[in-house]
Amino acid sequence: MVKIAIITYSVYGHITLLAREIAKGIESTGNEVSIFRVAETLSQEVLDQIHAPPPPKDIPVISADDLKNYDAFIIGIPTRFGNAPAQITNFFDSTGGLWASGALYHKPVGLFTSTSSGGGKETTLRSALSWVTHQGMLYVPLGYAKVFGELADISANQGATPWGAGTIAGPDGSRLPTKNDLKIAYTQGEEFANVSAKLTGVPATKAPAKKSAAESTTEAAAGTTTGAAAAAATTEVKKADAATAKPVEKKATPEEKSAAKCCVIM
Numbered sequence: 001m002v003k004i005a006i007i008t009y010s011v012y013g014h015i016t017l018l019a020r021e022i023a024k025g026i027e028s029t030g031n032e033v034s035i036f037r038v039a040e041t042l043s044q045e046v047l048d049q050i051h052a053p054p055p056p057k058d059i060p061v062i063s064a065d066d067l068k069n070y071d072a073f074i075i076g077i078p079t080r081f082g083n084a085p086a087q088i089t090n091f092f093d094s095t096g097g098l099w100a101s102g103a104l105y106h107k108p109v110g111l112f113t114s115t116s117s118g119g120g121k122e123t124t125l126r127s128a129l130s131w132v133t134h135q136g137m138l139y140v141p142l143g144y145a146k147v148f149g150e151l152a153d154i155s156a157n158q159g160a161t162p163w164g165a166g167t168i169a170g171p172d173g174s175r176l177p178t179k180n181d182l183k184i185a186y187t188q189g190e191e192f193a194n195v196s197a198k199l200t201g202v203p204a205t206k207a208p209a210k211k212s213a214a215e216s217t218t219e220a221a222a223g224t225t226t227g228a229a230a231a232a233a234t235t236e237v238k239k240a241d242a243a244t245a246k247p248v249e250k251k252a253t254p255e256e257k258s259a260a261k262c263c264v265i266m
Contacts, residue, residue: 002031002202003069004193007062008076009038009087011052012173014114015076016059018165018185021177022074022112025189031197033189034070036062038091064094072108072196073137074189075128079113082120083127092131105136108196110188112142112164116171118157125163140195142188150184160184 004026010016019035026033037059040047067073077084084092098104109132111125132139142164144151151160156178159167165185167177177185197203 002071002193002196002200004031004033004072004074004196005062005067005070006033006035006074006076007038007091008035008059009078009085009091010055010076010114011047011050011078012169013053013056014167014169014173014177015078015112016056017177018112018114018167018181019074019076021182021185022165022189022192025186025191026193028186028190029193029197031193033193035059036066038062038087041087041090062091064091064098067095067098068103070107071200071202072110072192074110074112074192076112076114077124077128079115079120079124082123084124088128092128095131095135099135102136106199107135107137108140108192108199109137110140110142110164110192112160112185112188113166114159114169115166116169116173118159118168121159121166122161122163125161138199140192140199142184142191146191147184147187150180150187153180156180164188 006019006022006026008015008019010019016035016037023033023035037055039061040055042052075088077088080086095104111128113121113124115121115124129139141162142160143162147160151158151162157168159165159177159181165181165188167175167181169175
């Protein structure tokens with residue numbers, strides 16, 4: 001199976017909510033996924049002043065070396081004035097050794113975002129492509145094909161783009177992702193995993209449930225009975241076909257067709 005890491009930075013949890021939904025989409029394909037967060041650069045004093053909640057305990061901090069253990073990545077980047085925040089770029093800057101060794105070369109990567117008002121939701125993700133390009137990674141956009149109806153829905157503020165899933169948090173961060181946002185995130189995870197499997201050549205492992213010996217024996221016996229019945233049915237069908245078969249009509253030769261044309265009044 002493909003091992004996919006979702007890398008996030010989230011102050012108020014919007015990116016985290018989308019990441020969890022993306023993870024569900026990945027898991028639905030039979031691939032493996034882990035969610036991480038980049039290291040915080042703000043002091044606790046500043047975090048208290050902006051009323052930031054504590055980071056999720058079940059999401060560990062990722063290091064550059066951790067990237068070596070994964071085949072593909074989806075990165076959640078909140079916007080800061082239409083650009084990636086310092087926490088994300090600080091993490092990017094820590095991957096110089098991976099760039100020098102080509103450790104991330106040709107590994108698939110996808111992107112998603114969260115904005116306060118909708119501004120910068122595309123430029124923020126585009127800004128990450130510089131890092132993606134220098135690493136030689138393969139950017140996999142969300143596109144429109146699988147989510148055209150959702151992206152075209154203007155009944156509510158649209159957080160996603162063809163660049164990737166997204167949500168609009170509002171100026172105070174109180175607005176949560178909509179059902180539409182979460183559906184798009186799920187689809188992005190699902191589609192990204194499928195594409196990553198193709199690009200990496202690593203198939204998903206959706207193994208069928210193991211059967212007991214008794215179940216296997218019963219199925220084998222049923223298969224033998226079914227096979228005999230099918231053979232008998234095939235014989236009866238052949239007989240019926242023979243009885244009702246229509247005689248094959250002889251096709252006229254070119255000479256016969258020409259002679260027939262002579263008798264037709266035009």
